[in-house]
Each structure stands twice: as C-alpha cells, then as structure tokens.
Amino acid sequence: MISRFFCPSPLTFGATVELPAEVAHHAVNVLKVGAGETAILFDGRGGEWLATLSPAGKSSKPALYATLTEFNERDNESPLHITLVQALPASDKMDWVVQKAVELGVARIQPVMTQRSVMRLSGERATRRVTHWRNIAIAACEQSGRNRVPDVAPIIALPRYLGQAVESAAECRFICAPGATQSLRERQAPALPITLLVGPEGGFDESELLAATTAGFQPIRLGPRVLRTETAGVAALAAIMALWGDL
Numbered sequence: 001m002i003s004r005f006f007c008p009s010p011l012t013f014g015a016t017v018e019l020p021a022e023v024a025h026h027a028v029n030v031l032k033v034g035a036g037e038t039a040i041l042f043d044g045r046g047g048e049w050l051a052t053l054s055p056a057g058k059s060s061k062p063a064l065y066a067t068l069t070e071f072n073e074r075d076n077e078s079p080l081h082i083t084l085v086q087a088l089p090a091s092d093k094m095d096w097v098v099q100k101a102v103e104l105g106v107a108r109i110q111p112v113m114t115q116r117s118v119m120r121l122s123g124e125r126a127t128r129r130v131t132h133w134r135n136i137a138i139a140a141c142e143q144s145g146r147n148r149v150p151d152v153a154p155i156i157a158l159p160r161y162l163g164q165a166v167e168s169a170a171e172c173r174f175i176c177a178p179g180a181t182q183s184l185r186e187r188q189a190p191a192l193p194i195t196l197l198v199g200p201e202g203g204f205d206e207s208e209l210l211a212a213t214t215a216g217f218q219p220i221r222l223g224p225r226v227l228r229t230e231t232a233g234v235a236a237l238a239a240i241m242a243l244w245g246d247l
Contacts, residue, residue, distance in 0.1 A: 024064035078105030180219035
C-alpha cells in the first residue's frame with residue numbers, strides 16, 4: 001500500500017518539497033522508503049499529490065524530499081459536517097477518541113472541561129495536549145485517506161462553550177444522555193450541520209444538562225446500555241454516518 005504523508009506547505013505541480021522532520025524520520029527509519037519510491041502527499045486544502053521520494057542525510061537525522069508529479073482531486077470527506085464536543089476523559093482516552101472520530105469523518109473536535117471531568121488542563125499543558133491531538137488527527141487522515149485535516153480546537157470550559165453555541169450559526173445539536181427517550185433512528189435527517197455533545201466519566205451534572213438543553217441540545221439515547229465516554233461519541237458518530245452519511 002502506498003504511503004500517505006501530510007505536508008503543511010502548499011503543494012504545486014512540479015515542486016520539490018522537504019517533508020517535516022518527524023515525517024522523514026518515520027518514512028526512512030520505520031517505513032524504510034527508498035529513493036525513487038512513490039507516495040501520496042496532501043496539504044489539507046483538498047485533493048492529493050503523487051510524488052517521487054528522495055531520501056537524504058543520515059538515518060539518525062534523515063531528510064526526505066518529494067517531487068510532485070500528478071494531482072488527484074479525490075475527496076473522501078463526509079457529506080455531513082459534524083462537530084464532536086467531547087468532555088475531557090481521563091488518561092489518554094482522548095487520543096483514541098480523536099483518532100476514531102477522524103477516521104469516521106468528523107469535521108471538527110472541541111474538547112471541553114466539565115464539572116466531573118477527571119482531567120484538568122490549562123496553560124502550557126493544555127496547549128501541548130491540543131498540539132498532540134492535532135498530530136493524532138493528521139496521522140488518522142494519513143491512514144484513512146482523508147485529504148482535509150479536521151480542526152482540534154483549544155480546550156474550553158463547558159459553560160463558555162455553551163455561551164458561544166447560543167450565539168453561533170444554526171445547527172442541529174444533540175447531547176448523549178442515557179435517560180433520553182428518543183434515539184437517532186427516530187429522528188429525521190438534519191439539513192443543518194450537526195454538533196454532538198458527549199459527557200465525561202460520571203456523566204453531566206444536572207445543571208450542565210439544563211444549560212445544554214437551554215442552548216438547543218436535544219437529548220438522545222444510544223440504546224439501553226450506558227456507554228463509556230470514550231465509546232459514546234464514537235458510537236454516535238458511526239450511527240449518524242450510517243443513518244444519514246456515507247457509511
């Protein structure tokens with residue numbers, strides 16, 4: 001299978017670009033690419049480029065150049081524009097959520113801190129973690145064939161997010177709530193962008209549920225079983241894509 005790499009620099013026909021250092025290290029030392037091999041590059045603006053690779057330098061600090069030879073307008077984006085608003089889970093569970101959400105076709109991920117969030121991040125630690133999640137999103141695009149990288153927004157507190165949601169453009173808003181009476185299957189296919197709100201371990205506080213519904217979030221249930229936070233969002237995304245998208 002041909003390798004796919006994200007290159008943040010704008011790509012143009014015939015250009016020779018140097019790939020980022022971390023990409024070069026992975027390609028040369030892990031994938032063992034050689035001179036003259038082909039790869040696919042994408043810059044996040046849509047479409048992808050066929051390229052001829054030229055490794056250089058030492059294995060301890062390799063460089064990798066790619067000459068762009070052919071453009072393909074292929075676009076694997078979902079017809080649905082979905083934002084996943086995920087309450088921060090404990091440990092490294094958010095890594096898994098980001099990876100699987102991107103593979104399923106989510107357009108944007110908004111991490112939020114809630115009253116029952118186990119993980120608490122702020123300042124430089126929060127910035128580093130968001131950068132880490134953005135790199136996971138890039139890797140998921142490389143693996144899954146997506147040519148547009150979903151945005152992973154900075155972490156904000158849930159009340160602030162809900163305040164912004166009230167003032168934002170029209171969209172269809174769902175909140176995963178085990179006590180809800182309506183399932184996704186019982187709803188009509190939305191004509192608007194979709195936002196899905198998922199709570200933390202232990203669920204939302206009652207005041208948070210009230211604030212979310214006041215902001216237009218409609219409670220939905222995901223079957224008779226209570227799902228873990230890292231499962232709920234991914235399961236809901238898969239259901240939405242299967243019901244109204246391209247799965």
